Amino acid sequence: MRPATKRLFSILASSGLLIGTIIFFSSAVMPEYKNIQQLRGEKKSLDAVVGEEDRLINTASQLLNEYQNAANLRDNLSLVLPREEALPGMINQIQGIARSTGVTIEGINVENLPLTHSEKSSIVEPVGSFKATVRIRGSYEASRSYVQSLETNVRIIDVDSMAISGGGGAGPLTTNLVLRTYYQR
Amino acid sequence: MPSGVPQRFLAFSVLVFILVALGYLGLAYGYASFLHSQIADGKAKLDELGRRISADDQKELTRLYSQISNTQKLLSSHVLASRAFTFLEANTAREVTYIGADLSVPDRRLTLDGAAASYDELVRQLASYKRAPEVERINLESSEAVGGAVRFKVNLIFKPAILKP
Numbered sequence: 467m468r469p470a471t472k473r474l475f476s477i478l479a480s481s482g483l484l485i486g487t488i489i490f491f492s493s494a495v496m497p498e499y500k501n502i503q504q505l506r507g508e509k510k511s512l513d514a515v516v517g518e519e520d521r522l523i524n525t526a527s528q529l530l531n532e533y534q535n536a537a538n539l540r541d542n543l544s545l546v547l548p549r550e551e552a553l554p555g556m557i558n559q560i561q562g563i564a565r566s567t568g569v570t571i572e573g574i575n576v577e578n579l580p581l582t583h584s585e586k587s588s589i590v591e592p593v594g595s596f597k598a599t600v601r602i603r604g605s606y607e608a609s610r611s612y613v614q615s616l617e618t619n620v621r622i623i624d625v626d627s628m629a630i631s632g633g634g635g636a637g638p639l640t641t642n643l644v645l646r647t648y649y650q651r
Numbered sequence: 652m653p654s655g656v657p658q659r660f661l662a663f664s665v666l667v668f669i670l671v672a673l674g675y676l677g678l679a680y681g682y683a684s685f686l687h688s689q690i691a692d693g694k695a696k697l698d699e700l701g702r703r704i705s706a707d708d709q710k711e712l713t714r715l716y717s718q719i720s721n722t723q724k725l726l727s728s729h730v731l732a733s734r735a736f737t738f739l740e741a742n743t744a745r746e747v748t749y750i751g752a753d754l755s756v757p758d759r760r761l762t763l764d765g766a767a768a769s770y771d772e773l774v775r776q777l778a779s780y781k782r783a784p785e786v787e788r789i790n791l792e793s794s795e796a797v798g799g800a801v802r803f804k805v806n807l808i809f810k811p812a813i814l815k816p
């Protein structure tokens with residue numbers, strides 16, 4: 467073969483190899499590089515999630531330890547907002563306050579109200595409530611003291627409405643109270 | 652073998668090919684495998700973290716958090732209806748008596764059914780309600796002179812903060 471022909475073949479082979487390399491680079495190396503970038507992103511976000519989860523688990527473990535050691539906290543919270551309906555307890559409190567303030571209870575009606583959720587996506591458990599209609603009889607001072615004691619009771623009690631009748635004379639007052647108290651489901 | 656420029660060109664092409672091929676092998680079988688194993692480790696660690704707190708403890712923690720959150724919310728909306736008594740004690744004239752009172756906490760409305768000694772006394776009483784900083788507005792629903800006294804019915808709307816702790 468003549469040297470000129472050899473040079474031509476050599477140049478053609480080199481060009482072919484270079485073009486092949488470019489094709490190989492764009493069809494195999496570039497997609498692989500994109501795949502690597504994707505994996506790096508996945509790893510980075512996973513590292514962040516693991517770090518955050520680790521922090522949360524540590525905080526939760528610490529909270530659980532503190533909570534298990536503080537039995538008083540659990541008991542006190544359950545007095546303020548019981549974890550069950552605790553209806554007899556509520557009636558007992560309404561009655562106990564009446565005894566201590568000197569009013570007479572003439573009637574109690576209790577109605578269970580629908581649950582209320584904080585937010586749709588929230589992990590917070592819903593709150594249930596009772597509406598109690600209570601009719602009491604007693605002097606002005608005793609009735610006032612009764613309402614104040616309900617408001618400052620350990621278990622949260624809200625007075626929705628209060629209708630007092632029988633004033634203007636010497637006799638005792640009759641008060642119809644609509645109360646609302648809560649529990650956690 | 653050709654010499655000179657074609658030879659250098661061929662050597663250059665071969666070198667570029669080898670570099671690209673090595674780069675590909677490094678990415679595909681070295682770094683990618685390393686990243687896959689790191690991701691698998693991360694997932695395993697995440698699973699292990701998930702098992703560190705038992706389902707019962709998770710439930711207990713949720714309940715505790717809910718109790719605190721709900722209690723906070725309920726206490727922030729807690730109302731003191733007995734403030735109506737305090738208001739009446741401070742803002743009732745000597746010549747006025749109440750026969751009945753009706754408080755609606757959500758509407759902040761106190762409806763009073765009372766009797767004043769005279770219309771002058773009723774006017775003084777209404778002016779007293781008007782002056783009271785607790786009252787947003789008043790409305791005299793009715794008044795009637797009956798047997799030497801004036802029976803009246805008045806609606807008071809309290810300001811929102813009055814019934815709050």
